[in-house]
Amino acid sequence: xxxxxxxxxxxxxxxxxxxxxxxxxxxxxxxxxxxxxxxxxxxxxxxxxxxxxxxxxxxxxxxxxxxxxxxxxxxxxxxxxxxxxxxxxxxxxxxxxxxxxxxxxxxxxxxxxxxxxxxxxxxxxxxxxxxxxxxxxxxxxxxxxxxxxxxxxxxxxxxxxxxxxxxxxxxxxxxxxxxxxxxxxxxxxxxxxxxxxxxxxxxxxxxxxxxxxxxxxxxxxxxxxxxxxxxxxxxxxxxxxxxxxxxxxxxxxxxxxxxxxxxxxxxxxxxxxxxxxxxxxxxxxxxxxxxxxxxxxxxxxxxxxxxxxxxxxxxxxxxxxxxxxxxxxxxxxxxxxxxxxxxxxxxxxxxxxxxxxxxxxxxxxxxxxxx
Numbered sequence: 001x002x003x004x005x006x007x008x009x010x011x012x013x014x015x016x017x018x019x020x021x022x023x024x025x026x027x028x029x030x031x032x033x034x035x036x037x038x039x040x041x042x043x044x045x046x047x048x049x050x051x052x053x054x055x056x057x058x059x060x061x062x063x064x065x066x067x068x069x070x071x072x073x074x075x076x077x078x079x080x081x082x083x084x085x086x087x088x089x090x091x092x093x094x095x096x097x098x099x100x101x102x103x104x105x106x107x108x109x110x111x112x113x114x115x116x117x118x119x120x121x122x123x124x125x126x127x128x129x130x131x132x133x134x135x136x137x138x139x140x141x142x143x144x145x146x147x148x149x150x151x152x153x154x155x156x157x158x159x160x161x162x163x164x165x166x167x168x169x170x171x172x173x174x175x176x177x178x179x180x181x182x183x184x185x186x187x188x189x190x191x192x193x194x195x196x197x198x199x200x201x202x203x204x205x206x207x208x209x210x211x212x213x214x215x216x217x218x219x220x221x222x223x224x225x226x227x228x229x230x231x232x233x234x235x236x237x238x239x240x241x242x243x244x245x246x247x248x249x250x251x252x253x254x255x256x257x258x259x260x261x262x263x264x265x266x267x268x269x270x271x272x273x274x275x276x277x278x279x280x281x282x283x284x285x286x287x288x289x290x291x292x293x294x295x296x297x298x299x300x301x302x303x304x305x306x307x308x309x310x311x312x313x314x315x316x317x318x319x320x321x322x323x324x325x326x327x328x329x330x331x332x333x334x335x336x337x338x339x340x341x342x343x344x345x346x347x348x349x350x351x352x353x354x355x356x357x358x359x360x361x362x363x364x365x366x367x368x369x370x371x
């Protein structure tokens with residue numbers, strides 16, 4: 001249920017525009033792992049997004065091997081390395097980072113009372129309950145020059161946090177750190193209060209653990225795999241092979257993970273899409289980490305009203321197709337023989353409320369390619 005809270009928050013704030021930026025570095029120095037730029041005020045930023053090593057504002061370089069020690073994505077233009085209080089809250093299932101791609105990142109503390117209240121609420125009430133009972137203690141914002149949508153989001157960011165500090169100007173954008181210190185501890189255990197107090201006291205240190213780099217727009221690329229020969233299981237335990245595609249002109253394949261905020265966010269509109277699919281078109285999904293936690297995966301699927309088949313990763317499915325997946329969510333369109341038609345759709349193709357039409361347009365394009 002913790003993972004579901006990501007979707008509930010993202011559905012309020014999600015934006016889909018991606019922006020690329022350029023920069024004029026003042027000076028540049030090479031490290032053994034990657035290149036770091038020193039701005040005029042002495043601030044250190046990363047010349048580019050690096051999958052192995054990044055440097056934070058306080059000059060600390062860290063290895064990006066353990067995904068539980070930081071949060072970022074290439075299109076954001078920034079990230080944050082987790083400090084010890086954050087790691088403690090994370091290990092106790094009380095912490096989540098919520099991206100508002102590609103501009104902002106919000107850090108929330110989730111007491112058990114907030115989780116339980118959301119679990120018991122109707123879906124249309126869950127967002128508000130969550131925002132009222134969870135504590136947003138920190139956030140980071142990238143404000144690109146001349147971006148009106150970002151400016152609107154930033155106005156909300158400033159309103160959301162009691163204190164907002166400018167970190168630097170780099171890559172044609174201003175970067176900010178926001179924090180809150182006051183929170184309601186009603187319903188919190190003594191252990192939870194101690195965790196939150198530690199997070200609040202550590203906010204300056206967390207701010208220094210921000211790392212900045214020029215954002216990179218996620219581009220679709222030619223998909224090298226296919227679904228012509230595989231065998232796997234569905235979430236309900238049924239055996240599935242490539243024959244799942246045989247009775248349809250086109251099958252939309254949604255590839256996701258339980259930890260992907262945007263994957264879960266767009267799921268809310270998938271039942272509506274299923275109802276209006278053209279004749280001869282089907283939809284299925286593949287949860288890459290579903291086998292790791294079948295109960296959580298089933299809970300997400302049920303909560304979002306997903307009735308189409310959800311497949312689990314397998315060795316044969318990985319060998320023919322999944323090893324070519326670099327981002328989630330990724331949506332592929334597959335013909336009756338298991339061949340991928342057209343380019344993948346990487347990410348969510350439209351803002352909330354417009355996802356169904358965006359995918360219908362993509363389906364029309366793929367059907368046209370088959371003619």
